[in-house]
Amino acid sequence: MNKRVLRMTTATFATLFLLTACGQKEPENSETTVSTTEVPKGVNETVYPLEIEVTDPEGKTYTQKFEKVPERIVTNNLSSIEILLELGLKDKIVGITQPDNEVTGEFADDVKDLEVIGDKMTISKETIAGYTPDIVVGREMAFNDESIGSVATLNDLGIQTYIQTASSMTTNPPLTNVIDDVLTLGKIFNVNERAEEYAKELETRYQTVVEKVKAQDGDETLTLLPIVAYDSSKSSFAVFNISGGLQSDLLKQLNVKPAVEGSVADPSLETIINTNPDIILYVTADRNADLDADAIENIKKEPLLKDVNAVKENRIFTTTYDDFMDYGVRIFDTLEMLGDNLYSENK
Structure with a gap:
């Protein structure tokens, strides 16, 4: 089976859109990798099986293989909940951990509709397994067997994972990793068009601030x-x-x-x-x-x-x-x- 590698970083953001349309290979020096079957020209859909890599709290990397679109999601923090909601995946979320604070903003009502399955400090891998998710999405720190379960344990139970790269505790992730997470989740759930639109919005917001700061170059830190x-x-x-x-x-x-x-x-x-x-x-x-x-x-x-x-x-x-x-x-x-x-x- 022929495969290509999509490198999802903000530095290659424009290239990603071009590649999606043209099916060309991306530069080999990019950072986060997503492997999938060759996509026909002009088709903006994920082709399964899809393989991605996730890194756990100990810095170990695991390949997650998706045979089809995951239908049941458990997630363990507000940021991943809101990204999933933005991508139109509310009906697939079967359980969340209790948010740290009362949720405000555009998704407040949607979050209230979701089932809280435990607190992040006390939830267990057994609780997670009881909701029979196809995938657990969330922050890196919680993926251990004293909490929601390690990547290896969840995989043994037939559950795939996606650990937000923006939540890495083993590296110092840039803000643009949030954009990478949006794009990768879009790929996993085959909502690429919406993910790319949203990523472009975020990229514009980010670059607007960066350019504003650059315009003040020379000011003391x-x-x-x-x-x-x-x-x-x-x-x-x-x-x-x-x-x-x-x-x-x-x-x-x-x-x-x-x-x-x-x-x-x-x-x-x-x-x-x-x-x-x-x-x-x-x-x-x-x-x-x-x-x-x-x-x-x-x-x-x-x-x-x-x-x-x-x-x-x-x-x-x-x-x-x-x-x-x-x-x-x-x-x-x-x-x-x-x-x-x-x-x-x-x-």
Whole structure:
């Protein structure tokens, strides 16, 4: 059987569309691979069997073989749920894990319709198997036998997997891996046209911000401190780790660097004062709702912080946990928000 290799990276985004139409081979130096039977010229459909590779939390790579379109999906995080919904696959989702926060936005009602089969901290591979999925889709960290099941275990049960490349903990994935995930899921479920349209929308959003930052070339690199759960009575907070993962690339594309490397930091005002960040990004979450309500105002009013650059320059911004720390399209909202605030002509 003749096979071709489709390399799905944003760097070869335009090439992908051309190849889909013309059936030519792509450059051999691309990153993520998807193998499938030769597609006739002009036909934008997946031909099965389809083989893709996924990488587990230990960095091991497994080939997943799809004989046909998967009909039953279990997924373990909001970002994969929303991508699947965007691709029109709601009726195929038979189970989800409980979202971390109340879901907002265009898919809020759709998510409420889906069956919650457990919490991400306590769900088991036995629970997953009980829903007889054809495929489990989601973030890398959960694919182990203490949680939803390892790739090997799920495969032994006849269940294929797709691990979001944007959720990799063994590499530092770029933001464009979110686009790669959209395209690969489109290939798996034979909804290529919609996936390519959506990927093009995301690529345009991404490039718009990147070009805006490039236009300010020469400006000094700003520092950013992401904090959560600011408690004015105790003058305490927590710092998110943005030294790796999608969040690291988000800062890189904005010509911004972390004010604190890693996630270990004294949860007191001393950290804000000593690091003197140019930007404070306050991250809201349902579990901290009481503190979130007044957090920004408390930071601005705190006398000890009056000389901190972010406070003096009024560069204190808010995002949500899902828009910043998940592994999907919502992170483009945070990219655009920060890009507009830092690089707009009227800033």
